[in-house]
Amino acid sequence: EAGVTQFPSHSVIEKGQTVTLRCDPISGHDNLYWYRRVMGKEIKFLLHFVKESKQDESGMPNNRFLAERTGGTYSTLKVQPAELEDSGVYFCASSPTLDWGSEAFFGQGTRLTVV
């Protein structure tokens, strides 16, 4: 079974440009999470989808970030316009339910570098 996959694995863009990151969760997983780790800091939660609905987007840093999950399948995270401080590794995870012990599976991350 395919795991959580993220595209691209690396992206280098100039300040002011737009970048779209994609996460394909494990098929059938209702829950999809986005996180990021900026250089030297711990991983921070960005938002949580349950199917196509945003359950919790309290971690989104500002309105330059837009996440979507149309149809409840894959999700995109768009940064527009990108700033230098957006550089970091963006992770996605999915889980089937929110029940006790339900395992979350992580993608390998997208390394974003804004220059």
Next chain:
Amino acid sequence: KNEVEQSPQNLTAQEGEFITINCSYSVGISALHWLQQHPGGGIVSLFMLSSGKKKHGRLIATINIQEKHSSLHITASHPRDSAVYICAVQSNNDMRFGAGTRLTVKP
């Protein structure tokens, strides 16, 4: 105070040594994850625990729910084990992360 505390922050070991990384948390959890992040940024899920102990190869993870504490052990450490090890807890709809432990294993 962070809800998930890891220790140590940095750890340097000689090849072959037994390594322990600790994680303490202060919230009620449904599961705890140990993750491994390589220098390139990619993340690997090592273990998911809700009780007891799990073993995979040279890696062992334990959790004590009553004490809100988990440990990750690496036996016969190797330079390829060098990475950042992250403890993450699932609490209701949320995932909370420790700051990570940077492990360097020298040959």
